[in-house]
Amino acid sequence: MLETSARLLQLLSLLQLRREWTGSALAARMEVTERTVRRDIGKLRTLGYPIHASPGIAGGYQLGAGAQLPPLLLDDDEALAVAIGLSAVTASPVSGLGEASVRALTKLEQVLPGRLRPKFSGLRTAVTRMAAVSTPVNPEVLTALSAAITERRTVVFRYERHDGESSRRVVQPYRLVDTGRRWYLVAWDATREDWRTFRVDRCQSIPSPRERFTSRPLPEEDLAAYVQKSITRSPYKYDIVVRIHAPLADVAQKVPSDTAELEDDGGTRTIMRTGADSLDWPLMHLVAMDMEFEILEPALLRERAQLAATRLAAAGGPAPAVLE
Numbered sequence: 001m002l003e004t005s006a007r008l009l010q011l012l013s014l015l016q017l018r019r020e021w022t023g024s025a026l027a028a029r030m031e032v033t034e035r036t037v038r039r040d041i042g043k044l045r046t047l048g049y050p051i052h053a054s055p056g057i058a059g060g061y062q063l064g065a066g067a068q069l070p071p072l073l074l075d076d077d078e079a080l081a082v083a084i085g086l087s088a089v090t091a092s093p094v095s096g097l098g099e100a101s102v103r104a105l106t107k108l109e110q111v112l113p114g115r116l117r118p119k120f121s122g123l124r125t126a127v128t129r130m131a132a133v134s135t136p137v138n139p140e141v142l143t144a145l146s147a148a149i150t151e152r153r154t155v156v157f158r159y160e161r162h163d164g165e166s167s168r169r170v171v172q173p174y175r176l177v178d179t180g181r182r183w184y185l186v187a188w189d190a191t192r193e194d195w196r197t198f199r200v201d202r203c204q205s206i207p208s209p210r211e212r213f214t215s216r217p218l219p220e221e222d223l224a225a226y227v228q229k230s231i232t233r234s235p236y237k238y239d240i241v242v243r244i245h246a247p248l249a250d251v252a253q254k255v256p257s258d259t260a261e262l263e264d265d266g267g268t269r270t271i272m273r274t275g276a277d278s279l280d281w282p283l284m285h286l287v288a289m290d291m292e293f294e295i296l297e298p299a300l301l302r303e304r305a306q307l308a309a310t311r312l313a314a315a316g317g318p319a320p321a322v323l324e
Contacts, residue, residue, distance in 0.1 A: 004040075004043075007030065007032070007036075007040060008040055008043060008044060010030055011026065011030065011037070011040050011041070011044065012044060012049070012063075014026060014029060014030070015051065015061065015062070015063040016063060019062060020054075020060045020061065020062045021060050021061050021062075022060040022061075023037050023038065023060065023061065025060075026061065041053070041061060049063065050063070050064035051063055051064065052064050076113070076115075076116055079112060079113075079116060080116055080119060080120060083112065083116075083120050084120070135181065135182050135199075135201045136201065137182075137183050137200050137201050138201075138203070138206075140206050141157075141200055141203045141206060141207065142176065142183065142200065144206050144207040144208075144209070145173050145176060145185055145200070145207055146176060147209070148173050148207060148209055149173045149174060149175065149176065151209070151212065152172075152212050152213055152214075152215060153209040153210060153211065153212055153213070154170060154171065154172050154190065154209070154210040154211055154212075154213050155170075155171060155173055155207035155208060155209055155210065156168065156169070156170050156207065156208045156210060157169055157203050157204070157205045157206070157207040157208065158203070158204035158205040159198060159202055159203055159204065160202040160204055161202075166204060169189065169191070169198070170189075170190045170191055170210075171185075171187035171188060171189050171190060171196065171198070172187055172188040172190060172213045172216075173185055173186075173187045173207075174186050174187060174188070174215075174218065174223070175223045176200070177223060177224050177227045179227070179228075179231075179256075179257055179258040181256060181258055182199055182200070182201060182258060183199070183200035183201065184197050184198065184199060184200065184227045184230075184231065185197070185198040185200055186219075186223050186226065186227060188213075188216060195219045197226075197227055197230040197231060228257060228258065228261055229261065231258055232258065232259055232260050232261055232273070232274050232275055236275030236276050236277050237275075237276070237277045238275060238276050238277070238279060238282075238298055238300070238301070239273070239275055239297065239298065240272075240273070240274050240275065240276060240282055240295075240297065240298065240301060241271065241272070241273050241295075241296040241297040242271070242272045242286060242293050242294065242295055242296060243265060243269055243270070243271055243272075243293060243294040243296055244269065244270045244271075244272055244289070244291050244292070244293045245268070245269055245291060245292040245293060245294075246268075246269070246270060246291045246292075247264075247267065247268060247269075247270065248262055248263075248264045248270045250270075250291075251270040251272065251289075251291070254289050254291075255272065255289075259274060260272050260273060260274035261273040261274070271296075279300060279301050279304045280304070282301070283301065283304055283305055283308060
C-alpha cells in the first residue's frame with residue numbers, strides 16, 4: 001500500500017512538472033510498465049484529479065485545472081524559493097494578500113524539511129525589507145486585468161482620474177507593472193486612440209472582458225521604464241533635471257523609483273530626472289535630502305533656488321564675526 005501511495009505522489013509530481021507526458025515517458029521515468037501508469041492515472045482520477053488524455057502516437061497525459069487544489073509537490077530549491085517569496089510579500093499592497101501569505105507561510109514552515117530550515121532562517125534573518133507607503137489594490141481587479149492580458153481581450157471599467165473625475169474606459173491591456181508602492185496598467189485606450197498608463201488602485205469597478213484584440217507595436221520595449229517615465233515626468237508642467245553629488249545607490253535610498261528616474265554619472269554623482277507642477281516642492285525635497293546638487297534644468301528652478309537662498313540668508317541674520 002505504501003509503495004502504491006508513494007508511486008501516486010511521484011506520478012502527480014511529474015504531471016505538475018511538465019505540461020504533457022507520454023505514457024512511455026512516464027513509465028521510463030517511474031521505472032514501471034505503461035499498464036501501471038494507466039492504472040495509476042485511473043486512481044488519481046478517482047481521487048478527483050482532472051487528468052486529460054489525448055490519443056495517438058503524439059498523445060499523452062496532462063494535469064488539468066480542477067475544482068480542488070491538489071497537493072503541491074516541490075523539490076528543495078522550489079520549496080525554499082516559495083518560502084522566501086511568501087515571506088517577502090507579507091507586506092504586499094494587494095488587499096488581503098499579506099494575511100493570506102502569512103497563513104500559507106505558516107503551513108509551509110510546518111512541513112518544511114529539517115535540512116532546509118537553517119537555510120530559510122538564515123535568509124529570513126539576513127534580509128530586511130524597508131517599509132514603504134503603499135496604496136491597497138483590489139486583488140479581483142488585478143486578476144481580471146491579468147486574465148485579459150493573457151487572453152488579449154479588451155476590458156471596460158470605471159476609472160477615477162487624478163482630479164477626482166470618474167469616467168468609463170475601454171482599453172486593450174498589455175502589461176501590469178509593480179513599482180513597489182503602486183500597481184500600474186499599460187494599455188491602449190480605444191477611445192483616445194493612444195497609449196495610457198492607469199493606476200490600478202483607481203479602478204472603481206472590476207474590469208469586464210470584451211472582444212479579443214490584435215496586438216500592436218509597444219510604445220517602448222521596456223514597459224517598466226515606460227511606466228516610470230509616464231508617472232515621473234510626462235504628466236507634469238516642469239521637466240526637472242538635477243545632478244546630485246552622491247553615488248546612485250545612496251540617492252536611490254532616498255528617491256523612490258515612482259517619483260524620479262536616476263542615472264549614474266561617473267560613479268560619484270547621479271543624474272535625477274523628474275516632473276512637477278510647482279517648483280517649490282522639488283526644491284524643498286532636494287534641500288531635505290542633505291546632499292550637494294546642481295540644477296541643470298529648468299532655468300526657472302535655478303532662479304527659484306537663488307531667490308530661496310537669498311531669503312534664507314536674510315532669515316538667518318548677519319554672519320557671526322570671525323575671531324582672529
